[in-house]
Amino acid sequence: MSIFTGLSSFVLTPMNEQRIDESSFSKLIQRLANAKVDSMGVMGSTGNYAYLSREERKRVLELAVDAADGVPLITSIGAVRTRQVLELAEDAQKVGAKALLLAPVSYQKLREEEVWALYKTVCANISVPLCIYDTPSTTQFVFSDELHTRLAQLPNVAAIKLPGVPSIPADERLATERIARLRQLIPDHVAIGISHDIRVAPGLNGGCDVWFSVLGGLFPRMCQDMVEMARSGQHEQLTAASETLAPLWSLFEQYGDLRVTATLASMLGLTAVDNLPLPLRPLDAPAAAQLEAIIPLLY
Amino acid sequence: MSIFTGLSSFVLTPMNEQRIDESSFSKLIQRLANAKVDSMGVMGSTGNYAYLSREERKRVLELAVDAADGVPLITSIGAVRTRQVLELAEDAQKVGAKALLLAPVSYQKLREEEVWALYKTVCANISVPLCIYDTPSTTQFVFSDELHTRLAQLPNVAAIKLPGVPSIPADERLATERIARLRQLIPDHVAIGISHDIRVAPGLNGGCDVWFSVLGGLFPRMCQDMVEMARSGQHEQLTAASETLAPLWSLFEQYGDLRVTATLASMLGLTAVDNLPLPLRPLDAPAAAQLEAIIPLLY
DSSP states (O other): OOSSSEEEEEEOOOBOSSOBOHHHHHHHHHHHHHTTOSEEEESSTTTTGGGSOHHHHHHHHHHHHHHSTTOOEEEEOOOSSHHHHHHHHHHHHHHTOSEEEEOOOOSSOOOHHHHHHHHHHHHTTOSSOEEEEOOHHHHOOOOOHHHHHHHHTSTTEEEEEEOHHHHSOSSHHHHHHHHHHHHHHSOTTSEEEEOOGGGHHHHHHTTOSEEEESGGGTOHHHHHHHHHHHHTTOHHHHHHHHHHTHHHHHHHHHHOHHHHHHHHHHHTTSSOSOOSOTTOOOOOHHHHHHHHHHGGGOO | OOSSSEEEEEEOOOBOSSOBOHHHHHHHHHHHHHTTOSEEEESSTTTTGGGSOHHHHHHHHHHHHHHSTTOOEEEEOOOSSHHHHHHHHHHHHHHTOSEEEEOOOOSSOOOHHHHHHHHHHHHTTOSSOEEEEOOHHHHOOOOOHHHHHHHHTSTTEEEEEEOHHHHSOSSHHHHHHHHHHHHHHSOTTSEEEEOOGGGHHHHHHTTOSEEEESGGGTOHHHHHHHHHHHHTTOHHHHHHHHHHTHHHHHHHHHHOHHHHHHHHHHHTTSSOSOOSOTTOOOOOHHHHHHHHHHGGGOO
16 A cells, blocks of 8 residues: 555654754654554654754654654655755665655755756656655745646656645635546546645545645644544544634644644643754744643644 | 945856866856956855855855955855854854855745844854845745844844845836835945846946846956946936846846856856756756847847
8 A cells, every 4th residue: 555645644853953852753753653643754844854964864764763663754855956865865765764755945946847857867766655745835836737747657756745725725625626636637546645734624525645744743643533534434524623723723824834833842741842943933922822722622 | 345335246156966166166256356346246046055065165165265366255154044054154254255145044934033033143143244135036035124124233234135026126216215215224334235137227226235246247347337337327328238138137037047147157168068056957948049149248
């Protein structure tokens, strides 16, 4: 079965200006292993891959493999230079990642033909499945459906991680149509995943195969329940469950899911308060108070 | 006199997948030294700072100091982590940069208070002038006038590098008003610079103190002439000179000034054809043909 199915829990890499908090990181991984999530995303955007050196990324992945108890790991190989991406792909495969995640990371926003050439080169040089990481909020690059279609034919491409915003409309009927349209354009073996938690209901109810979840990195059981609702056709229940979390989604929209999740992790006592690389900061006091009020909704 | 005056020529760092082309780089610097430009921007966006390691950035700056014949050098210390920025600032000052350039580089788009804290920390830890590098096309961060005003009060802040697009309107009257408004908000000793060559006429005619020029990295004499037109009040001549370059500005808009300039450098025989880090590519053949037709306009 594809690794790109069900709940893929994306986990923080807690760090401060001195070091990576290895022991907290390993505990975060163990919690997810205990919950038996379908897969884990290590050093995705939530895991701050873009803030770590090659050596640090290798080390964090080694820690994850040690703590994951066999749950398959997906990791990002994104970097601004193609040669760095190839090095990271080699490291990740050696250490034991079961799949790779690649966004068109850039300083100079990339052109469509540059993105195509990047993926073509990488796909010819790896031997594990790759997920196209469509994340315009960090890369500024907007994939056309035509480019997704071309990329989905490349060897080793096994999934597309769609941004909830703006790719998946909040309206469930429109989301279903949008996902069905993309489904028709790409081979059957290529999974479609939803990544912004805020759009989990239209995404999973609309036919996505996998939920790449930030919230699932801290609350795996709740997120597994939501995936199960979609799987068993309880679409209205999933919609209602997501609506219950509206105050959380509102913070995600205002502050970004990374800052909210990092603050949540420290509130839950899972990491120190300083867990993000400067200049990134956790929530300010008023937002943290709002977040604290939401914790009883989560499990 | 401030280093932020007149023509600041931004220079390519030619490189391929194997190495930095040190000898071509040194020659590019020597050409600018011979033209006696007011300053040089080494490893700005045009110099691909974001694609180089700390060690490479130090090495390139050393080469520039050796070849610059006393022309003062400005260099970028931008990086995604505050601690990297501090390290780069230390390296740059030790090697001999006369001023630093800092953009709020990010993977996760920064919030206003994060940007403020970044600049505050950096300004407290340097001893040379700093230029605020406002470049939303690469950082996604949009500076408010209020933030510029706060930042301009920090110790060591000596200039603001404004993006031509969208900050400087193409309409010269509106550009003059916009620059005058910002001028009133910031201390007199803080220079205002224009960075997108495409807006050089509204920028310099509108009162900018310095032109941070990509074209000036290859055609310093032509750009010095344009600066002199603004200085001596020949505003209509500058507008006309810029209008003559409309076909070039059109390529800048469509392909980005970096790709156009890199292609120009190789066409002029100043670098090898491969001079950009993958996945960045030079112009495709039809655009290169258009560019070739423009060369007779340049000197």
